[in-house]
Amino acid sequence: MAFITSLVFALALPALPAHAQQHAPTKAKTMKIRLTIGEKVLTATLRDNATTRDFVSLLPLTLTLEDYAATEKISDLPRRLSTKGAPPGTDASAGDITYYAPWGNLALFHRDFGHSSGLVTLGKLDGGVEALREPGPLKARIELVK
Template sequence: MKILTAVCVMALLVIASAAWADAPKRVKFTWSGGEAVAELNGSPSAESLWAMLPVTVDFKDFNGVERIAYTEKELSAEGAPESCTPDAGTLALYAPWGNLSVFYKPFRESRGLVPLGRFVEGADKVSTLGEAVRIERME
């Protein structure tokens, strides 16, 4: 009976671990204006962002539709699509310049824009991203 119980517990742990591994990775953005949570899409580019976390970056407005920031380490654009049409709430990498892009308004299809994920909480606040934004894993 003890062996059967141990086997059942082990099986449940394996199933729970597999479900956790398949769950989307989430990252939290924290700044003086609030918090927001983005869900990464599992691409090699998103994985390269995940690998460098935590980081603190400064965001600035760009083109009246997005906030951009540069990380110290360059993100991978390996296997990335040639373009992306971002909606409000899109988290992306602009590969030609190497910057993170957080869209607070929809924008046209853009070559070199690599989607990393979407904001699932606080998307209405990302237009206020500013200096000293902490980006960290949610585990």
């Protein structure tokens, strides 16, 4: 009996990696961008969703980021982005890069903010947000990192 159990186990063992491979989680594609604001260079990791892919199709972009509500820097985009499959809203936190669908603008948060309907998260800054806290309008160059 022990021989048969060992034989069955030995025959089944090679099938396990293929089965495990079928159910292994697939790694999401990550995209990186570089934001150049004056002398400061920031990087960010973007989410893989329809709105983000549409945003990336606009890059490279040079935008003027304006202060808004002492919480974020905003800028109009050349056109509205797709919000297909996007949640109806989200809570924003410092470092979030978002798209505000009702106005069609990019919003980069340097302070936490509560829930906002129509806000779609595109990604998150990899480092600090201090460069976004500079007063007044800021020129920013946004490029996809290859």
